[in-house]
Amino acid sequence: xxxxxxxxxxxxxxxxxxxxxxxxxxxxxxxxxxxxxxxxxxxxxxxxxxxxxxxxxxxxxxxxxxxxxxxxxxxxxxxxxxxxxxxxxxxxxxxxxxxxxxxxxxxxxxxxxxxxxxxxxxxxxxxxxxxxxxxxxxxxxxxxxxxxxxxxxxxxxxxxxxxxxxxxxxxxxxxxxxxxxxxxxxxxxxxxxxxxxxxxxxxxxxxxxxxxxxxxxxxxxxxxxxxxxxxxxxxxxxxxxxxxxxxxxxxxxxxxxxxxxxxxxxxxxxxxxxxxxxxxxxxxxxxxxxxxxxxxxxxxxxxxxxxxxxxxxxxxxxxxxxxxxxxxxxxxxxxxxxxxxxxxxxxxxxxxxxxxxxxxxxxxxxxxxxxxxxxxxxxxxxxxxxxxxxxxxxxxxxxxxxxxxxxxxxxxxx
Amino acid sequence: xxxxxxxxxxxxxxxxxxxxxxxxxxxxxxxxxxxxxxxxxxxxxxxxxxxxxxxxxxxxxxxxxxxxxxxxxxxxxxxxxxxxxxxxxxxxxxxxxxxxxxxxxxxxxxxxxxxxxxxxxxxxxxxxxxxxxxxxxxxxxxxxxxxxxxxxxxxxxxxxxxxxxxxxxxxxxxxxxxxxxxxxxxxxxxxxxxxxxxxxxxxxxxxxxxxxxxxxxxxxxxxxxxxxxxxxxxxxxxxxxxxxxxxxxxxxxxxxxxxxxxxxxxxxxxxxxxxxxxxxxxxxxxxxxxxxxxxxxxxxxxxxxxxxxxxxxxxxxxxxxxxxxxxxxxxxxxxxxxxxxxxxxxxxxxxxxxxxxxxxxxxxxxxxxxxxxxxxxxxxxxxxxxxxxxxxxxxxxxxxxxxxxxxxxxxxxxxxxxxxxxxxxxxxxxxxxxxxxxxxxxxxxxxxxxxxxxxxxxxxxxxxxxxxxxxxxxxxxxxxxxxxxxxxxxxxxxxxxxxxxxxxxxxxxxxxxxxxxxxxxxxxxxxxxxxxxxxxxxxxxxxxxxxxxxxxxxxxxxxxxxxxxxxxxx
Numbered sequence: 001x002x003x004x005x006x007x008x009x010x011x012x013x014x015x016x017x018x019x020x021x022x023x024x025x026x027x028x029x030x031x032x033x034x035x036x037x038x039x040x041x042x043x044x045x046x047x048x049x050x051x052x053x054x055x056x057x058x059x060x061x062x063x064x065x066x067x068x069x070x071x072x073x074x075x076x077x078x079x080x081x082x083x084x085x086x087x088x089x090x091x092x093x094x095x096x097x098x099x100x101x102x103x104x105x106x107x108x109x110x111x112x113x114x115x116x117x118x119x120x121x122x123x124x125x126x127x128x129x130x131x132x133x134x135x136x137x138x139x140x141x142x143x144x145x146x147x148x149x150x151x152x153x154x155x156x157x158x159x160x161x162x163x164x165x166x167x168x169x170x171x172x173x174x175x176x177x178x179x180x181x182x183x184x185x186x187x188x189x190x191x192x193x194x195x196x197x198x199x200x201x202x203x204x205x206x207x208x209x210x211x212x213x214x215x216x217x218x219x220x221x222x223x224x225x226x227x228x229x230x231x232x233x234x235x236x237x238x239x240x241x242x243x244x245x246x247x248x249x250x251x252x253x254x255x256x257x258x259x260x261x262x263x264x265x266x267x268x269x270x271x272x273x274x275x276x277x278x279x280x281x282x283x284x285x286x287x288x289x290x291x292x293x294x295x296x297x298x299x300x301x302x303x304x305x306x307x308x309x310x311x312x313x314x315x316x317x318x319x320x321x322x323x324x325x326x327x328x329x330x331x332x333x334x335x336x337x338x339x340x341x342x343x344x345x346x347x348x349x350x351x352x353x354x355x356x357x358x359x360x361x362x363x364x365x366x367x368x369x370x371x372x373x374x375x376x377x378x379x380x381x382x383x384x385x386x387x388x389x390x391x392x393x394x395x396x397x398x399x400x401x402x403x404x405x406x407x408x409x410x411x412x413x414x
Numbered sequence: 415x416x417x418x419x420x421x422x423x424x425x426x427x428x429x430x431x432x433x434x435x436x437x438x439x440x441x442x443x444x445x446x447x448x449x450x451x452x453x454x455x456x457x458x459x460x461x462x463x464x465x466x467x468x469x470x471x472x473x474x475x476x477x478x479x480x481x482x483x484x485x486x487x488x489x490x491x492x493x494x495x496x497x498x499x500x501x502x503x504x505x506x507x508x509x510x511x512x513x514x515x516x517x518x519x520x521x522x523x524x525x526x527x528x529x530x531x532x533x534x535x536x537x538x539x540x541x542x543x544x545x546x547x548x549x550x551x552x553x554x555x556x557x558x559x560x561x562x563x564x565x566x567x568x569x570x571x572x573x574x575x576x577x578x579x580x581x582x583x584x585x586x587x588x589x590x591x592x593x594x595x596x597x598x599x600x601x602x603x604x605x606x607x608x609x610x611x612x613x614x615x616x617x618x619x620x621x622x623x624x625x626x627x628x629x630x631x632x633x634x635x636x637x638x639x640x641x642x643x644x645x646x647x648x649x650x651x652x653x654x655x656x657x658x659x660x661x662x663x664x665x666x667x668x669x670x671x672x673x674x675x676x677x678x679x680x681x682x683x684x685x686x687x688x689x690x691x692x693x694x695x696x697x698x699x700x701x702x703x704x705x706x707x708x709x710x711x712x713x714x715x716x717x718x719x720x721x722x723x724x725x726x727x728x729x730x731x732x733x734x735x736x737x738x739x740x741x742x743x744x745x746x747x748x749x750x751x752x753x754x755x756x757x758x759x760x761x762x763x764x765x766x767x768x769x770x771x772x773x774x775x776x777x778x779x780x781x782x783x784x785x786x787x788x789x790x791x792x793x794x795x796x797x798x799x800x801x802x803x804x805x806x807x808x809x810x811x812x813x814x815x816x817x818x819x820x821x822x823x824x825x826x827x828x829x830x831x832x833x834x835x836x837x838x839x840x841x842x843x844x845x846x847x848x849x850x851x852x853x854x855x856x857x858x859x860x861x862x863x864x865x866x867x868x869x870x871x872x873x874x875x876x877x878x879x880x881x882x883x884x885x886x887x888x889x890x891x892x893x894x895x896x897x898x899x900x901x902x903x904x905x906x907x908x909x910x911x912x913x914x915x916x917x918x919x920x921x922x923x924x925x926x927x928x929x930x931x932x933x934x935x936x937x938x939x940x941x942x943x944x945x946x947x948x949x950x951x952x953x954x955x956x957x958x959x960x961x962x963x964x965x966x967x968x969x970x971x972x973x974x975x976x977x978x979x980x981x982x983x984x
């Protein structure tokens with residue numbers, strides 16, 4: 001009996017390394033092939049890092065990204081560099097300086113008494129131009145040392161209440177901060193909100209919206225594609241006709257209509273946007289649905305499906321035990337590859353002013369802000385979210401690409 | 415330096431492939447020479463390195479292939495010795511469709527589908543001979559005529575899908591001849607063709623050799639073909655030449671074990687079994703017609719009849735061969751017997767089932783009783799498929815694959831019982847039971863086919879349909895699987911319907927043979943009758959077209975004269 005158990009690995013058997021390749025399942029093989037591709041490996045690490053930064057954004061952020069944490073003394077402030085040494089000596093603990101904004105020096109007295117000539121002098125002096133407002137003074141003698149694991153504003157590190165578990169872990173702990181005042185690694189915006197912290201918080205909002213859109217999309221495509229492909233014939237014809245009809249509706253007007261319709265309901269801007277994400281997902285089933293249909297159409301003609309039918313397996317068993325598992329790797333890959341497109345959809349909606357708007361932190365909002373000529377000329381540091389966005393999208397594309405190659409059995413022959 | 419007599423001389427060819435698992439030696443220390451107007455046969459199974467050799471001659475090896483530096487490939491051209499390895503750029507045209515030219519296994523895949531066949535040949539002639547378009551066209555049509563394509567002018571402007579299989583291969587040969595090559599490399603040129611067309615193409619190649627004095631390197635896995643065309647033979651195994659010499663030497667007094675094995679796989683017409691006892695039928699095919707809807711819609715809807723009103727009785731405990739060329743409807747018939755193809759007329763009657771309380775004694779389905787009793791049928795009749803790769807679910811372990819019928823129909827009471835039955839059947843099919851936890855990708859084609867057979871046998875069926883079950887396997891593996899089938903017939907009393915286009919397999923395996931053509935049953939009889947004294951003209955053509963060794967031909971002649979004597983006497 002034990003020998004039989006041994007054969008099927010239900011009893012603990014000796015681990016034979018040679019055997020591992022032969023007993024490797026589909027996923028294990030994909031993983032092994034994926035690991036061979038350097039670009040995919042690097043990209044996946046970058047991706048995981050960005051996702052972690054986004055997921056635990058509050059922990060990694062030194063400053064509260066909302067208006068509560070806005071630094072009124074350092075609006076439109078440039079990034080603050082972190083140093084280990086300067087003329088005053090070397091320090092193991094990294095530090096920044098104390099930056100103070102220069103107030104606009106407007107000689108009110110002269111203005112009051114000088115008449116037009118004084119006003120003319122003021123306007124031509126440049127004191128009123130926005131670039132002049134960015135000036136700040138660095139006080140090198142007042143170092144601000146970076147502190148690690150500091151306590152600052154309170155946030156909830158882990159909140160399970162949305163999924164029905166009554167658990168929330170609130171903490172004040174942050175990865176780093178400074179003793180007095182605030183540190184702005186990537187500068188601040190016109191309200192004094194920290195760009196670095198805002199960007200980290202934006203990552204997660206964007207990702208979660210993309211996730212919602214993708215999950216909805218996945219379900220609608222699975223249903224349409226699966227039913228269409230498995231039953232074929234008339235059902236297929238009707239469903240595909242509907243798919244084509246949906247496909248020709250231009251998405252932007254639909255989103256516009258949704259935004260207007262949703263405006264009637266009293267929702268917070270994030271809720272409203274989630275609702276739009278659901279609509280994006282529902283309307284976007286055409287491509288994946290069609291692909292799935294084709295996939296099922298070819299797969300159901302494979303000999304092993306016939307073999308299962310001849311073995312007396314019911315239709316249900318054929319679908320669930322034989323057909324569906326053959327799609328999983330495909331679906332995972334397709335979803336990953338589509339991720340950047342959904343993020344792009346979010347940003348383009350925000351760009352049009354349809355999606356999220358200030359003061360919500362989402363990459364779309366921050367990207368939209370970066371179009372402002374004022375920012376382009378005077379606050380280039382607000383392009384930081386663009387960099388993060390590009391890095392994240394590239395990482396998604398590379399991981400998806402490597403996964404697709406890994407999941408494709410033909411790639412081994414290359 | 416090249417020997418003056420030789421057209422092509424290869425010294426010490428070494429080719430290896432860089433793969434993820436390291437370097438794999440594909441060709442090792444291969445030496446060969448081809449004289450003008452000589453046909454050299456290169457025989458071996460897939461993966462033995464014969465195609466790699468051909469590609470090395472044309473300098474077309476895959477990107478990850480490394481041809482070793484000491485390899486010498488010398489070609490005699492215009493009284494000069496040319497080192498093929500040193501050719502660069504335009505010089506390569508010399509070995510690619512110039513002095514050396516090639517025909518491929520699958521003509522359908524070798525022609526561009528969106529350009530007419532003629533245009534492709536014109537292009538080839540223009541490049542190599544520098545003719546004008548009109549001259550090239552005239553030359554191309556002349557070539558078409560020469561390779562025996564009727565209505566050459568019309569065919570010249572057709573696309574490849576409009577030509578039949580034999581025509582395509584002829585067009586391919588015309589294209590290869592267009593540059594007036596001195597050496598023609600033919601890579602399995604007849605493997606994809608039916609036997610009758612194969613014979614015509616071989617004849618054409620021999621004729622062309624006579625007329626043009628062109629030498630040929632003929633690559634094939636089929637020794638019968640080699641015996642018909644080649645002057646010299648080289649047998650390759652795992653990248654090495656294991657035996658070489660004249661056709662007579664190699665085929666009639668083989669020295670190497672491997673050559674002997676290959677020869678064993680040829681039809682042994684001299685010792686065909688005599689007609690076995692007539693058994694009562696297990697399955698009756700009664701007036702079965704299978705039609706598939708074809709093009710057109712509504713009233714114009716046409717249907718294509720794959721099987722036309724066939725009646726057949728399959729005798730119990732025997733292996734019945736179902737032979738026919740591709741498109742003859744043999745697979746449709748096999749599937750219909752298992753209830754996997756819809757029958758438009760007639761019925762299938764399982765009348766000879768061994769009565770067991772769990773098994774219904776009589777299963778009938780067909781045009782009238784549409785509903786196939788799937789579960790009852792699955793217990794008595796199973797299928798072994800052609801392609802061992804696509805017939806096993808890649809996401810299931812071997813154990814799960816074999817146990818599938820038991821689990822789908824819940825025939826066992828516990829997992830342990832299922833496991834025990836899997837082990838028993840695996841042993842019977844000679845599968846290593848320690849491999850049951852592996853996935854199918856870890857197995858070779860032959861082993862996969864054993865798994866497929868084990869799955870078919872697990873619920874102890876009485877009847878099995880094997881659809882081209884050895885067609886995808888190498889000769890030596892083929893022999894193993896065939897002997898397994900024979901063993902199953904003898905041990906379990908299994909009835910097997912063996913569908914194949916390969917007459918040598920049928921001759922080696924079957925007791926009873928049915929010949930199909932275009933959906934109709936042409937002839938049936940014992941294997942000895944069919945192979946030695948075929949009655950119908952089509953069967954005679956089919957048998958005559960099998961490339962046989964001469965001593966087998968003698969067996970046919972004696973048998974026929976005996977029959978004639980008998981009929982004269984009687």
